[in-house]
Amino acid sequence: MLKIEHYEDKVQHYSDLAMTYATEYGLKILGSLLIFFIGRWIAGKIVFLIKKGLNKAKVDPTLVSFAANATYVGLIVVIVIAAISNLGVETTSFVAVFGAAGLAVGLALKDTLSNVGAAVLIIFFRPFKVGDFIETSGVMGTVKTINLFSTTLTTTDNRSIIIPNGTLINGNIINYTGNDKRRVDMVFDIDYKDDLRLAKEVIMEVLKANPKVLAEPAPVVAVGALAQNSVQIFARPWVAVDDYWDGMFEMTEAVKLEFDKHGISIPFPQMDLHVRKGEI
Structure with a gap:
């Protein structure tokens, strides 16, 4: 009889403990999920409004895409950190780890990142745009595409020339179609x-x-x-x-x-x- 009562007490104890954890952490998990999904929805709306505003202002499509993607990634990172923090996890260490990882990746990909930085300068200062006929790095051609790493020119005899953005931005650029x-x-x-x-x-x-x-x-x-x-x-x-x-x-x-x-x-x-x- 005593054994049965003791077993029932243990069952009751674990049931109460499970209920306590479910109530406490379940609400936190639910809150974190709400933060993530609602935050992602809001981020999507913000990006949509940014793209709509830039397109209305007739900004270069490359700049629109770059600004929208960069904004969305930044917002998602903030939302994920907020959701993890709601669970009671200390996020300072995560930020430090991400910072160290970013530094290591930056050093390993410094040449590639220099091309990305050059792409940002090209997109924002716009020395040329898609469709312009330019001369740079000893070659001439019509600008076909501008991406984060390189710019592609099409020559008058229909050859494609791919120039790293870092090389392009460090040299002289002659834009033959920059004026009317x-x-x-x-x-x-x-x-x-x-x-x-x-x-x-x-x-x-x-x-x-x-x-x-x-x-x-x-x-x-x-x-x-x-x-x-x-x-x-x-x-x-x-x-x-x-x-x-x-x-x-x-x-x-x-x-x-x-x-x-x-x-x-x-x-x-x-x-x-x-x-x-x-x-x-």
Whole structure:
């Protein structure tokens, strides 16, 4: 009889203990789960609003994606730490461990992270964007993609060139399509015997007749140099960026045809040799 009562007392004790732990820690676990799921929902809404605002402001899509992902990861880390802390776990050690791990990873991947840092600079300061035609690191091409580690250019002959962002940002960058207008620099050589004024008039007429040439800034035609074999005439018309190559090709061909019509020659390098017969 005593054994049965003793067994019942133990069962009651463990039942009370289980109920106490279930009540205490069950509520904490439930609270932590609520913190995590509600926090994740709120983080998603915040990221959605950030993306919507940036897209409305017509920010570069690469920057929108980067900002949204970075914000979401940061919010999730804060939410997880808050959920763990609600369970009564000391989170200071976790933060220290994460910090040490981050330092070790940073040292191991310093070159890769430098490319990421360069990508952040490119995205925020925007020296160029997708679709721009640039020259950098000794190559030229249209910017196809910008990611966290590299930038891909497509050359005029349809080759893909992948440049690490760190290398790209440390060199000179020439953006040929950064502005809406661009000047076409052309040089035409004529013979010293040709009519200089007529040649200038012919070139100016060709420039003004081309619909791609802008009225403002006005085109300029001037003598640029008296070279060894020719008189060099500089032509400086302005065109829209998208019309640069077509405009240059059209004007160059038209000037040659007009020169032929007016008898204006384009001299070749030549040398006059005078031979003197010595006295015997």
